[in-house]
Amino acid sequence: AGMQGQPINISWSAVDGADGYILERSADSGAWTQVYSGANTSYTDTTGSWSTVQYRVKAGLDGNYGDYKTSASITVIDASALSISGTDGSLGTLTADVDFSVASDTGNQITLSYTVNGVEWYSGQVSSGYSGTIPVMELPTGTGSIVISASVQTTSGAVSVTRSWTYTKTAATFPAAAAVTQLAKDSVNQLPLTISEAVRTNPFWGGSLDQALEMLAPLAMSGAKIETGSYVGTGTSGSANPNSLTFDFEPKFLLILPRQTSSGSYANYWAIAFPSQDRFANISVDGSMSMLPMDLVGNTVTWDAGGSGGDYQYRQLNASGVTYYYVAIG
DSSP, X not given: OEETTSEEEEEOOOOTTOOEEEEEEEETTOOOEEEEEESOSEEEEEOOSOSEEEEEEEEEETTEEOOOEEOOOEEEEOGGGSEESSOSEEEEEOOSOEEEEEEOSSOSOEXXXXXXXXXXXEEEEEOTTEEEEEOGGGSOSEEEEEEEEEEEEETTEEEEEEEEEEEEEOOOOOOSSOOOOOOEETTEEOSOSSHHHHHHHOTTGGGSHXXXXXXXXXXXXTTOOEEEEEEEOOSOOSTXXXXXXXXXXXXXXXXXXXXXOSSSGGGGEEEEEXXXXXXXXXXXXXXXXXXXXEEEETTEEEEXXXXXXXXXXHHTTOOTTOEEEXXXXX
């Protein structure tokens, strides 16, 4: 089935010797209208406010065309069957989180997934009215893309919707000299003037460490730099298969977290490193702590779990297929 206002993909087999094709459309059993002429064997149409639509195509050589090949009639579902908030295009330069919602009047569960720069961030089943947020702090700097895809089963078949965005995110900059100032947003004070007061004000630091770093960023001194990124674990470990990260500066503090923290034994391992102290603290969420050897040469941090197989890939923060996100301060 197709859905009103959404793309519908039409393709046909190539004909030997043909140098062109003509594609026509009939909406609601009406007159045939040409929608494409050229050498391609596929075309993406946009579904209108129809109940049904049908297509036919013919092949030609030097302007002489053969008979039409006609498709079956395609049911067109009302747009309320499935929708994703917003419109395709550029979000501009991001300064806040990206919010979106998904809705359907079918009463069925919606299959939802979204990717950032081609990397899947989420995939699962949600209910109509679901609201999602993509934190701006977790997006890499520079230009990027966000693609949200949803599908739902209707009485006439499955329909799908895709929302595509591009964005730009600039790197955070910090003053070269220290200063005491009030942190405010929209003319509302967000933190007290001193760090000690801030710690007592909100013990959860906004609910996550990335929010804490974002709040502390305006207080950074001496031209501090922050670099963020991610890597995907390969499932290897040991001295023959070390992990390494290289930064544009010598890191003084490094945090590494797995993206999927809701399941799997890898969720028990996240790391805080202080490279200048020649140690790498690998801290388990159940309260235990172990130390991994770490080597800092120039701007590159290298580490391994000292063994292979079993649980070592998790201790090395290199579990197979797991996306790890990191932030370094120097």
